[in-house]
Amino acid sequence: xxxxxxxxxxxxxxxxxxxxxxxxxxxxxxxxxxxxxxxxxxxxxxxxxxxxxxxxxxxxxxxxxxxxxxxxxxxxxxxxxxxxxxxxxxxxxxxxxxxxxxxxxxxxxxxxxxxxxxxxxxxxxxxx
Numbered sequence: 001x002x003x004x005x006x007x008x009x010x011x012x013x014x015x016x017x018x019x020x021x022x023x024x025x026x027x028x029x030x031x032x033x034x035x036x037x038x039x040x041x042x043x044x045x046x047x048x049x050x051x052x053x054x055x056x057x058x059x060x061x062x063x064x065x066x067x068x069x070x071x072x073x074x075x076x077x078x079x080x081x082x083x084x085x086x087x088x089x090x091x092x093x094x095x096x097x098x099x100x101x102x103x104x105x106x107x108x109x110x111x112x113x114x115x116x117x118x119x120x121x122x123x124x125x126x127x128x
Contacts, residue, residue, distance in 0.1 A: 022071050028099070029067055036060055039110060046117040055113055059106035066102035070095035 022029050043056055073095040081088040 018068070018072075022068055026067065026071055032063055032067055032103075036064075039114070042114060042118070046114065046121065048113065048117070052113045055109055059109040063099070063102045063106050066099040070099050 023033070039056065039060075043053065048056070074092055077088045077091045
C-alpha cells in the first residue's frame with residue numbers, strides 16, 4: 001500500500017507544481033485570479049444559494065481549466081516547434097480562443113446569476 005500512497009502524493013506534488021507554474025508565468029492567470037476573488041466576495045455579499053454557488057464554481061473551473069490547458073498546449077508547441085511555424089501559431093491561437101470562450105461563458109453565467117440580486121440590492125440602497 002505504501003508505494004500507492006507515495007505515487008498519489010507525487011501526483012499531487014506534480015499537479016501543484018503545474019498550478020504554481022501557471023500562476024508564476026501567465027499574466028492572464030492573475031486577471032482570472034483577481035476576477036475570481038471579486039466574484040466570490042460579491043457572491044458572499046449577495047448571499048447566493050448553494051445552486052448559484054455551484055454554477056459560479058463551475059464557471060471558475062471552466063476558465064481555469066482552459067487557461068491551464070492553453071498553457072500546457074503552448075509549452076508542448078514550443079517544445080515541438082522552437083522555430084516559428086504556421087501550424088504552431090494555429091495551435092496557440094486555438095488554445096487562446098478556448099480560454100476566450102470559457103471567459104465569455106463565465107461572464108454570461110456571472111451576469112445571469114449575480115445580476116438580479118445585485119440589481120435588487122442597488123435599487124434598495126438607492127431607493128430605500
